[in-house]
Amino acid sequence: MAKANAVVGQSGGPTGVINASLVGVIEEAKKHPEIEKLYGAVHAVAGMVKNEFIDLKEISADDLDIVAASPSSALGSSRDKPDEAYCEKIMEVFKKRDIRYFFYIGGNDSANTAHIINNMAADSGYEMKAFHIPKTVDNDLLVTDHCPGFGTAAKFVACAVMGDDLDNRALPGIKIDVIMGRHAGFLTAAAALGKQNKDDGPHLVYVPERPVEIDKFLSDVDGVYKKLGRCVIAVSEGICDVDGVPLAKKIAQNSETDAHGNIQLSGSGALADFLAEQVRGKLGVQRVRADTFGYLQRSFAGLQSDVDAKEARACGIQAVKFAMEETSGSVALERTGDGENYATKLFKTELCNVAELTKSFPDEFINEDGNGITDAFVKYALPLTGGLPNIAFLQNRPKV
C-alpha cells in the first residue's frame, strides 16, 4: 500500500488501560512512514461521522506516557452501534481523508464495526485495512486468552474485597458486594483473587452463569455466618433468578414509586439493597451492609495492573505491525507460560471470529455448589492483576 493516513478510535465502556493500547498504536505508527497522518477520532464512530479528528503524531513521548497511565478513553468514547448507513458515512469520511488504516479499540461490538467497514471497503474496491484491538473489563471476547482491561479491573476488585474482608473481620457481620459483569462472571470472580487464609472472604461468589435461587442464597449465607460469625459475599450485578431473568430487572419491575412519584428501585444500589434486606429480614442478622462498586471498577486513577498495562500497549503496537504486513484482523493474546513463568504472545485472528459471540465464565471456574470459584480460575486470573498487596491481621493470634 502506498503512503496513506490512519485513524484510531476508542469505543464502548472505558477501562484502566484502553489508553495504553491507544499509546501503543501512536508510538508504533510514528515509526512507519507508510502512515502519513494518524488521526484520533474524537468520541469514536461519532467523531468519524462528524469529521472530528485530532492529530496524534505530534504528541510528545512524555505526554503519551501520562496518557498511557490514565484511565478512561482519552479520545472520548461512544455507545453508538453503527448500522450500514452509519458505516457508509464513515466510509465517505475515510475516502475523503485518504484513511486506509483503521484501528479500533473496543469489545465485540467494536470488532463488528471494524468488520462491517472492512467489508464495505472491500466491496467498493477501496484499499484499506481494519484492525480491532481488544478491550473490556468483562473479559468476554472470544479467541483471546484474556482481554486487556480485565487485569486492571480485577486488581481493583481484588484489592477492594481484600480490604473489605479485613473490615468485616474488624466489625463482623454480613457484607454484600455487587460487582460489574452483566453476562460474564470474570470480574465478580476476581473478588476471590486476594484470598490467603482459609477463612478469608469472599466466602460466597455468585456469577451470572448460575441461576441464584433466593432461598438457596440465604441458606448459603446462613451456613457461613453460623460457622464464622461473619460472611462476605461477592455478587455479580447480572445474577439471574432460576427462570433466567436478572434479579435486578425483577426488582425494578416490582418497585413502586413513592410520594414524590420519582423514586424507583432500578437504581445503582437496588440489587445490593434488595439482597441486604432479604438477609436482614429472613436471617435476622443485625449488621448487614451492602456496597455496589460501580464505575470505580473501570476508571479508578492510579491503579493499573502493570501486566495489563504492558499487554494493552503491546496489543496497540502489534496492531500497527500487523497492519504493515497482513490483512485485516483482530489482535489476540495466547498464553505461553503460567504462574511465575507467565508469558503471552500476540497473534491475529479474523474480525468475524471476535465480532459475533461473547464468552461466558467457564464451568471449570465455578464450584459444584454454584456459590464459589475454583483454583483453576485463580491460576488463570492471578497473573493478570500484576501482583496484589501483602496484607495481614492479628486477631487470630493465641490469646494470653
Added chain:
Amino acid sequence: MAKANAVVGQSGGPTGVINASLVGVIEEAKKHPEIEKLYGAVHAVAGMVKNEFIDLKEISADDLDIVAASPSSALGSSRDKPDEAYCEKIMEVFKKRDIRYFFYIGGNDSANTAHIINNMAADSGYEMKAFHIPKTVDNDLLVTDHCPGFGTAAKFVACAVMGDDLDNRALPGIKIDVIMGRHAGFLTAAAALGKQNKDDGPHLVYVPERPVEIDKFLSDVDGVYKKLGRCVIAVSEGICDVDGVPLAKKIAQNSETDAHGNIQLSGSGALADFLAEQVRGKLGVQRVRADTFGYLQRSFAGLQSDVDAKEARACGIQAVKFAMEETSGSVALERTGDGENYATKLFKTELCNVAELTKSFPDEFINEDGNGITDAFVKYALPLTGGLPNIAFLQNRPKV
C-alpha cells in the same frame, strides 16, 4: 512508675492507617523496659471486658511492617460505647493484669472512653496513664490539625473522582458520587483534590454543613450541564434538607415496601438513586448515573497515603513516648510547614479536649454558593494525600 503492663486497642470504624498507629505503639513499646507486656485488646473494649488479649511484643518487625501497610483494624474493632459500669469491668481487668498504660486508637468516642477510664483510675488511686491516638476518615476531631486516616481516605476519594471525571468526559452525562461523611464535609470535599483543568469535575460539591434545597441543586446541575454538556457531582451521604433533616432519612421515611414486603429505600444506594431520579425526571437528561463509594473509602487494600501512614505511625510512637514522661492525654498534630515544605509536629492535649465535641468543615472551605469548595481547602488537604497520580486526556486538542 515501676515496671507494668500496657494495653492497646483499636476502636470504631477502620481506616487505611489505623494499623500504622498500632505498629507505632508496638515498636516504641518494645524499646521501653518499663512496659513489661504489651497486650492487644481483641475487638477493643469488648475484648477488654471479655479478657481477650494477645501478646504484641513477640511479633517480628517484618510482620509488623505488613500489618502497618494493611487497612482495617488488625486487632478487631468494636462499636460499643462503654458506660460507667462497662468501664468498671475494664478497670477490674486492668487491675488484675497490672495494666498501667492504656493506649486507645480511635475517634472522639474513644477519647471519651480513655477519659472515663483515666478518671476512674485516678479516683480509685490506681496509678495508670491513658493515651488516645487520633483516627478517623471523617477528620472531625478537635485540637489536631487533621486526623490520621483522613489522608488515605481522601486519596482514595480523589483518585476515584479523577478517574470518574475522565470516564464522564469519555461518555458525557450527569454523574453523582455519594461520599462518606455523615456530619463533616472533609471527605466529600476531597473529591475535588485532583482537579487540574478548569472544566475538570467534580463540578459541584455538597457537604452536610450547608442545607441542600432540591430545586437549587437541580438548577446548579442544569447550569453546569448546559455549559459543559456533562456534570460530575460529589455529594456527602449526610446532606440535609433546608429543615436540617438528612435527605437519606427523608427518603427512607417516604419509601414504601414492594410486593415482597421487604425492599426499602433506606439502603446503601438510596440517596444516590433518589438524586439520579430527580435529575432524570426533572432535567430530562438521559444519561444519569450514580455511585455510592461505600466501605471502599476506608478499607481499600494497597492504597495508603504515604504522608498519612507516616503520621499515623508517628502518633503511635509518640503516645508511648508521652506515656513515659507525661500525664495522660491525646496525641495531636500541629502543622509547621505547608505546600512543598509541609511538615507537622506532635503535641499532647488533654483527653477532655478531644472527647467532647467534633469539628465541622470550616466555612472558609465552602464557596459562597454552597456548592463547591475553596482553594483554602485544597491547600489544607492536598499535602495529606501524599501525591495524586498524573493523568491526562486528549479530546480537547485542536481538531484537524
